[in-house]
Amino acid sequence: MSKILIIGGGAMGSAFSIPCLENNNLVTITEPYNKTFIKNLSSKKKFHSSLKLNLPVKLKFTNYSKDIFKKKYDLIVIALSLAGIDFIGKELKDLSVKTPLLVLTKGLKYDKNKKNLLTISDLLKNNYNVTNVSVLKGPCLAKELAKKNKTSVVIANKNIEIAKWIGKLISTKYYLTEFSKDVIGIEISSAIKNIYAMVIGTGQNLNAESDLFQKSVNEMKFLIKYFKGDASTILGLAGIGDLYVSAIGGRNSKMGDFLGKGFTFAAAKRKFMPRDTIEGEQLAREIAPYILRKIDKKKIPLMYHLLKIIIHNKKV
Ligand SMILES: NC(=O)c1ccc[n+]([C@@H]2O[C@H](COP(=O)([O-])OP(=O)(O)OC[C@H]3O[C@@H](n4cnc5c(N)ncnc54)[C@H](O)[C@@H]3O)[C@@H](O)[C@H]2O)c1
Structure with a gap:
């Protein structure tokens, strides 16, 4: 049993909690931005307004604050939309968090100073000093995953053993994981x-x-x-x-x-x-x-x- 923290209680972050819980992990979700999602997740029935279903009662909700990173987790999952990536990068910048991170967000960022395009994992590494980042991408509609419809995704890390370790933590018989070392190719194409x-x-x-x-x-x-x-x-x-x-x-x-x-x-x-x-x-x-x-x-x-x-x- 591992401890997983999901940052982002939108459709994808919430749907992702379902296979994680099914795999007997202790899953905590937090929402830094959207008041509707905070209300959904902190309510007794945990009815999610985007997914239109009740999330498992075992899912723990905690209010977002920087202190959350003082607690010990085995995996931190980033499920914010692209607009939230700089926010979470700034939050993590000086914390030297060693916990492996898994990014679900899809997109690319333009670095105005260097006039360069960055993938999310490069942005986190270069601009915010966040290392040990894996990415998870692929064809996954959050609503379908939440209904436990069969879904296959790919986890990428140059160190394939880390990707496989994450796969073991999160995959179920309806949420299947493949692995790749091609972090850049996976991030570019999924964006x-x-x-x-x-x-x-x-x-x-x-x-x-x-x-x-x-x-x-x-x-x-x-x-x-x-x-x-x-x-x-x-x-x-x-x-x-x-x-x-x-x-x-x-x-x-x-x-x-x-x-x-x-x-x-x-x-x-x-x-x-x-x-x-x-x-x-x-x-x-x-x-x-x-x-x-x-x-x-x-x-x-x-x-x-x-x-x-x-x-x-x-x-x-
Ligand atoms: N990897 C996958 O399998 C997969 C599947 C579906 C979607 N996604 C990606 O996941 C991301 C989230 O998708 P979703 O469907 O949950 O979207 P959503 O709109 O339901 O949720 C968006 C999340 O981002 C946060 N957010 C938005 N703007 C923010 C800001 N300015 N600062 C901080 N936080 C902010 C919201 O509060 C919320 O937590 C997207 O990038 C989407 O492409 C990934």
Whole structure:
């Protein structure tokens, strides 16, 4: 029995607690930011408003404070959205936490000073001195995991033994884990698939979408290699695995559909998806200063076009 702390009580952090508890770990969850999630998790029935189900009573909730890191845990899981990564980096910076960290967050960050793109694990290491970071990615809709639907994910760490140790801690018969040393490839592909899901969504019919799917895979492979990842990662769970689930459903492909119908991003957002977070859009704005300047647009025409139309609010 291990002690696991989950930081982030949104849909994914909460769903992730379910296999962890099933594997007989002592699981504590904390929420630093969102009042609704704090209310959900601290209530007696633990009804989660995004997942629309009651979380296990065994799940312990604790209020967030920096003191939480003084307690001893075997694994700390970061399940915040990309906007929360700098926050948690700052919190951890001077604490020299030795506990292994597992990051579920998907995304990339643009470092304005170094004019560079950083994966989340590099950002935590370079800017906040946080080491011993593993990442977990792959096709996993939080609502499906929470219902214990069969889900396969990949855990990456250059030290594969650490990834496998985490796998043992968290996997169940419905939550299966694979392992990889290609941390950079896994992080790049799991982030950019949100943009390509939007691209595929613009297709408007299955033939055109399949064409865009195939060309998106080629561009993703190019970008994985460009950032020094392993090109074969595109064929894994964090590559086409995650692209598939995002392209056939979800908010990014839905937005892509509106773009394909001739709406600008701003108009579609206002009219059809005013309350939805579109992760692909957030990532597009984050990485555009790097991608549009540094990478030959002939190598990645779909990505290039999508970034342009989002940044300049133009039609496809
Ligand atoms: N690895 C996986 O298998 C997997 C699966 C699904 C989602 N995800 C990723 O997990 C992350 C969270 O997704 P979710 O569905 O739980 O989202 P959510 O909107 O339900 O929850 C977001 C979480 O981030 C926190 N947050 C948001 N803005 C913040 C800020 N400015 N400062 C601090 N905290 C902030 C919220 O309080 C909440 O805890 C996303 O990056 C998503 O892509 C990973």
